[in-house]
Structures are given as structure tokens and as C-alpha cells.
Amino acid sequence: MTTKTVQKLSRLTQLVVLMSLSACSSFVNIDTPNKNDRVQSIVIHYTQENTENTLKLFNDPESNVSAHFVVTEEKIYQLIDFSQRAWHAGKSAWRGKTGLNDTSIGIELVYEVECIDSLTEDDSAQSVTCLYPDYPPALVDNLIKVFDRIYQIYPSIEPINVVAHQDIAPTRKNDPGPKFPWQYLNEKGYGAWYNSDDYLSEYSKLATQTINRDTFFRAIALYGYQQVTDSNQDELIKAFQTHFTPWLISGEVNQDSMAAILALLKKYEPDYYLDITSEMDGFMLFEPKQPY
Secondary structure, eight states: OOHHHHHHHHHHHHHHHHHHHHHHOOOOOOOOOOOSOOEEEEEEEOSSSSSHHHHHHOOOOOEEEEOSEEOSSOOOEOSSSOOOOOOOSSSSSTTTOOOGGEEEEEEEEEEEEEEEEEEOTTTTSSEEEEEEOOOOHHHHHHHHHHHHHHHHHOTTOOOEEEEHHHHHHHTOOTTTTSOOOOOHHHHHOOOOOOOHHHHHHHHHGGGGGOOEEEEHHHHHHTTTTOOOOOOTHHHHHHHHHHHHHHTTTOOOHHHHHHHHHHHHHHOOOHHHHHHHHHHHHTTOOOOOOOOO
């Protein structure tokens, strides 16, 4: 028997074995459209620590904290595969989902903030005052690279689902802070931000309106924030303002905040925009025509 004949018989034997195994297998692959990606959101944090301390913390089995990415001005570290669950969000809620560790990618930005603790005038409570530097351009550029990679794998993550840690845990967290460049991120194709013309239009129309806190809380809940309670009202307002009106973080519902949430709903959730504006007495959906 020649060598070529032996090789042909060997390949034939392998083919027969494979066909036999396939015929006997209990597993049949059939794709179904009734599914979605596990990863549905991205949560942005800051570390308040330098790179060395951050990596040390995330590699300490006692810390019980981690993230998929740690981003510095010089480097991007991926600590966890996308298929695995990082421990970064903690007790959290967004758009009806809780425990966002299950469905999100966590990004930690190495960004140091100086904070001091002080007592109130009557010594009844402690307050924290923080100084937030501008985000370094190199750090933001590396963050954009991380988003590029994430969206190559999960292109269906909605802009509304790119959130701050403060957005999903407003009573516990305040990162990534008021200097985070959400508008610039949106201009690069990631995350949500309102159209400037919509914001100015809504702001103008609200000049004749009484700003209603309940309407504001209902609007931000429709957008994605957790439901208001007696204990989280101020924190919810500050979380929204830190993200979308960082020039005015008062903890009070005002014309700026209401204009921002209306402009966001108009852009991303137009049906909800109509629901909210329909319950505002005398609110005009359209700007009146200006006489020439």
C-alpha cells in the first residue's frame, strides 16, 4: 500500500468519525433573535488615588472592588475581560435595572481630587468641600480609545446608558465630578448630551412657567434616574446637575435643570417629552413665531 493511499484512508477515517460524532451529538446550534448583550451600560468613575495605589487596591483580594479599565494619562490598563463581571457599581439603579455590576462595564479614571471635611456652623453635621481640577486632555484622549474598543464589541449601547457613578448611586457617590467633559464625549460620538438649540428653546419657554419639583422628578425618572424618595431628593438633583448643568449645582430645581431634562427627553425620548410637557400648564411645545 502506498503512502498516498494510507493518507487518503486516514483522512477518510477521520471524516467518518467526525460525521458519526455529529450524528450522535445531543447539541444542535440554532440562533435566535430573542436575546441581547449582557453589557448594556458603561459607568464612569474617578479613583481619587494615583495609579500605583489604584492598581494595588484592585489587585487586593480583600478590597472587593475592581473595574474593567483603569485609565491614566500615559496608559490604559484592562483588568477584566468584557465577559466577566467587575465590582465597581455597588448598590445602584438606572432605567429600571438595579445592581449594575451585572450589566455594565466599569471605567476608572486616575484623577485625584482634593477634599476637606468640615463641620456645619452649628456642629450638627459634617460637610465635604472638594476642589476639582480640569480633566487632562491626555486622560480624555485615552478614555476615547477605551470607548472605541468597547463599541467595537457592543455597538448597541445607547447614549443614555453611558452614565456617571453619581447618576446610578446618587446618595453614595459623586464621581466623576463636575469637570468631567460629558459634552465633549458626546461630540466624539459617546454618551448623551442635549442639543444646544433645544436647551435654549426650553429655557426661553420656561421663563413664564412655575418650576415644579414633582414634574422635574418625574421627568428625570423617565430619563433613567431612580425614583425620588424623601431621603434622596437633594442628591438626585445634584447628580443630574453635576452631569448636565455643571455650572449650577445648587441642589434646587431651577430653570436650567428643567430646560436640560426637557431638551434631553426631546432628543432621546420624544414620547416622554410630550407626556411631561402636556402636564405643564400653559407650556408651549413650539416657540411662537416672531414678527418681522
